[in-house]
Amino acid sequence: MKHLIIGSGPAGVVAAETLRKADPAAEITLLCGEGEPPYARMAIPYLLKGEIEEAGTHIRKDADHYERLRIQLVQARAKGIDTARRTVDLGDGRQLPFDRLLIATGSHPSLEKIPGMDLPGVHSCWTLEDARTILAQARPGTRIVQMGAGFVGCIIMEGLLSRGVDLTILVRSGYMVRRMMNPTASGLIRKWCEAKGVKVLTHTQPQGLSIKEGVLQVALGEGRVLPADLYLSVVGVDPTLGFLEGSRIEVGHGILVDAAMQTSVPGIYAAGDVAEATDCLTGQRRINAIQPNAVEQGRIAALNMAGKPAQFRGSFVFNVLTTLGLVSSSFGEWQGVPGGESTEVLDEAHYRYLNLQFDGDRLVGANCVGFADHVGAFRGLIEGRIRLGIWKQRLLEDPTRIMQAYLAAAHRVA
16 A cells, blocks of 8 residues: 655654554655655744754654654655546656545745745745744844734744844734734733834735845835845745645645545545644634644544544644743634623733633633633633533633633533
8 A cells, every 4th residue: 555645744744653553564655845854843933042953843853763664755845636547746757656645735824915025035934944044144133024923923033032133023903813812812912022122013014125225125105114134924824735736636725624534535635734624613614723633633534544444523723822921822712602602801910811702601712811721621611512500600700710610510510
């Protein structure tokens, strides 16, 4: 049996390892697209901070790990898939055959469509190569203008500030991390960043980039210009799907998969940031681009590829973010549901905030800032769809009793 995996992030690596355990005699090939050993993008902020070396970003630390498991690493990108002939085109004359295929290509950075994005000094922060470029140029006093304050934009701030740079963040909307935080939580994160020396400009979007007298110029409109030594575009990511054209694999926002992580073409699977799977709470299809989700999807896909039936029980939306030392998190339907109730508590002086969302007597979503101890309780109550009973009213009166509510409701204690 020939198993081919496109993508060497956490989903792809775990899938390859699972396949080897489930199918000891199989031929397993892992297609790596960046000319690097398999690594975790979420380790890049720690590289920027100097807490780890490049080797610390590698998903597996032993140099002979893949060789020992007889997993062949191929440094090339997929350019197309012929689902009839069961081959992947590498664009250099090579065609890799497969019996079972896993697509785990992840995401790529979204780039702004403004003049000057191809100028020197303009970068994203998504790959190891991006990190090397930033590390080589970011020194005390380096002027960095960063467009974007989403999840990735916030986690790289600490690494940048640790190098003594002069950092300005541009936020197109009025809110930082608006895809996981409500306005109150977002406002706390912004104030925290400003207190740490970051300049945050909301409702601001560059009109274009240019170079004047050797200096990068960020035009903000109405005559406003910011000089910069580096411009970082961190405005989000999109699933990597371009090579699927003509493949007959059905695509929505991502690759549509069933509970076995199988696509519309039998024997071809998808996992991770590229897969559009069912949400465990809403039953709706969505991409849930977090590493634990990618790892579990890769494992489930691999078991099915090896002929061992397994089902993905659905993704659970949660994010835990650390921004310059401030921990924030969101869970489930944090924006609330029609007809639902909510409660919140705010301690602005100490950067602490809780917002809980209910549907009947179930907790369905939460936003948290400065509360780092109860991630398990939030996930247990929401993902487990646990009925709160009398504890709903107690939480409405005091949201900080979340751990007591979890322990009591999970064990049916009044």
